[in-house]
Amino acid sequence: MGGKASLAALGGVGFLRTHYRQIITAGITFIGGFYFFLEFILPAQIGEFKFGKYHDQISTGVMVVGAMAIGLGIINILRIHGSAILKTSRGWMNSLALLGGMFIMLAVAGSDLINSEKSVSSWKYLANLQTFPGKVLEDFQTKSIPAAERIEALGRFVGQTLDQIAANQGPLRRPSGADKAGVEFSVLNADLLQAGAHALLLAQEYRAAAPDLARIAALSRELSASLKSAASAAQKVATANYENAVVRRVQRLLENGFFFPLGAAMFSLLAFYIATAAYRSFRVRSLEALIMMIAAVVVMLGQIPHGPLYVWDKLPAMRLWLLQNLSTPAFRAVYFGAAIAGLAMSVRMWLSLERSPLSTGDDK
Amino acid sequence: MMEHATPAVIVLIVLFVAPVLYFIRQAKQGAEIFIRRIAGIDAIDDAVGRAVELGRPLSFTTGISGVGPVVYACLGVLRYIGRKAARYASHIFVPCSDARVMALADVTLQSAYRDERKFTNYNPAALRFLSDEQFAYASGYQGIIHRENVGAAFLFGSFAAESLILAEAGQQIGAIQVAATASPEQIPFFLTACDYTLIGEELFAAGAYLSRDPVQTGSLRGQDIAKCVIFFLCLFGIVVESVKTIYPAIVPFAISDLMVMSWREWAAKLHWLL
Incomplete structure (x- = not known):
């Protein structure tokens, strides 16, 4: 919401005449400052009202504006160094190296970010599902919501995950090498098979003419335990696959092999500069x-x-x-x-x- | 870290802000406010003039400052230097480490060129976004200063470990350099490597000094009064703590405790006193 509000405010102000733009900018500045001023001088909570509850939205708005400014920075770099390359001006090869480095870093960091997101989501689903059987049972008892279909859907999801693992694709594929992650991969397979079997039995029990609630509760607990164990193993498998991926290794090489040493080299110049500065002073x-x-x-x-x-x-x-x-x-x-x-x-x-x-x- | 103000802090804010607002009002009503000469700010004109005479470009950077009061103070100086550059048709470079600051510097320079009726001479390539990483920025800045053979370099803003790298870059090519920072740790580096250095609040005074805007000059006088308040508070603290050391029974409280007492604690203490 904070981000949308910031975008709307920026977009709206951009179309106004200068005079009105200045008035609106001054108004927004005043309101923003007034909020933080009140937040500072008043106690953290007055009755039911807490000032801090709007902080996340405001921070999101500020981040949106900051993110757009990064775009401005990239445009500036492209314009300055792109034109230097096109005109083959003095030092155009430096500009080429800069743009090349920027695009390689952008591509590698972008791919790494996508891989990271996929890796986390692959085990997060399983981790979130561990409370599902308990919730289904609770709904079945209190709201009489049909439970068999929900457990069958859970079983289908577990089956799909097993299919993906069998196809050796995605973040939960078999890790290369026979290390600890390989053991976790076997545990993940076994846990998912067990979870699928429990889901099948549980669905059958829910469909029975006279469901045995004690058995359903026991099966639900076992299903939850299988999913929890599977999520833990999946996290280790996904993390190992993510860390061993080519993109991740290239990212590490660029950062640890180029970026940090270059920064350290600049920092080391200080030692010599301090000596000359000390001589002068x-x-x-x-x-x-x-x-x-x-x-x-x-x-x-x-x-x-x-x-x-x-x-x-x-x-x-x-x-x-x-x-x-x-x-x-x-x-x-x-x-x-x-x-x-x-x-x-x-x-x-x-x-x-x-x-x-x-x-x-x-x-x- | 204090997240919410205590009553003592609110009193201090009022003591510091009230004179600023009062003298701004006085200045707006036409009161004459004296500003002492600041050699570093006077040197800005000399530096620009020398660079123009030599046919070498100017450079202005705000260091690694993010958007905030420091950058806002620097923009006033950038505008002044931008106007000079526009008037004398001199090239100016503004290397930036923060893209948001670059956007603000861009608008400021455009305004400066418009004010001089030289907007057609404005070159957007004057603004150079280098990197938001400290030493990548320092490296880029060094490159620009050396390649463009800058005649006058202005370093106004917040700096950290890269300050000496930036200042030495100008020193190596014989550029006249004026630095201003509110980061006390970097002042010794600028003092040794730059021709003129504005220390601490002089950075904030530069805008008032250059523009003679009544709001800024009034604010400057108010700041002096606020500093007098701090001086007397220090004096009060010394006296109270000295008396407390000699006669502990006379002063049954610690000043540091008064600063952090909540509204409820103050109410209880005042109730006890009454």
């Missing part, structure tokens, strides 16, 4: 630079616990004093100033007090 060109250098030397030497550079036993205490009594208060002052400025900016945004940098018109 420690050049004594003024009194302030001299004081800063002395403080830095004290902090660095005070950090050393032992060894040849551990020149004086008072240095660790001096280092601590410098950090706790000079550095920390200075940082806190910066935090205070930034927090107050952020609060003031938030109030101005919430109440749409200032002229937005996004609006058009001469102001200077």
